[in-house]
Amino acid sequence: MPYGKDRIMKLIGYSPKEWAIISDRSKKLGMRTGTYIRTISVQGSIKVFNLKELTDVYKAMNRIGVNINQISTVANSTKSIYQKDIEDLQEEIKQLRLVVEDWLSPLQSEELL
Known part of the structure; x- marks a missing residue:
């Protein structure tokens, strides 16, 4: 969804420990933190497939x-x-x-x- 007038912005607070966990997980997945939070909150999980085969x-x-x-x-x-x-x-x-x-x-x- 593009950023614009139809976006609802919310301010959410995290403890330093919570933020470290979120930041670490998003980096491991190669995602921006905001994208990671949005995906987790909407889908409930993130699945990573091993495509090495x-x-x-x-x-x-x-x-x-x-x-x-x-x-x-x-x-x-x-x-x-x-x-x-x-x-x-x-x-x-x-x-x-x-x-x-x-x-x-x-x-x-x-x-x-």
């Missing part, structure tokens, strides 16, 4: 893309495609599917309050 998905997709390019280059120059290349590509796609399913099924989040 996406690196494996990206690498697998990149390998498949490279193989498709190599197969298409050979097909365009020789006008034929080797069955082994197709089987290798199918196996890589199957492996990618397994990685994505493993990643999506638990999709764990850490609830921070």
Whole structure:
């Protein structure tokens, strides 16, 4: 929501200990303190997802893309495609599917309050 006439401003007091906790948590999340307070007060919690596993998905997709390019280059120059290349590509796609399913099924989040 943009800042303007439709904003209701409230002054809230915090003890130094409370402010230190709020400030520390907002910094850990990489959020501005006001954004952190507003999110917590409206949503009740902040969930952080670990997306590190996406690196494996990206690498697998990149390998498949490279193989498709190599197969298409050979097909365009020789006008034929080797069955082994197709089987290798199918196996890589199957492996990618397994990685994505493993990643999506638990999709764990850490609830921070």
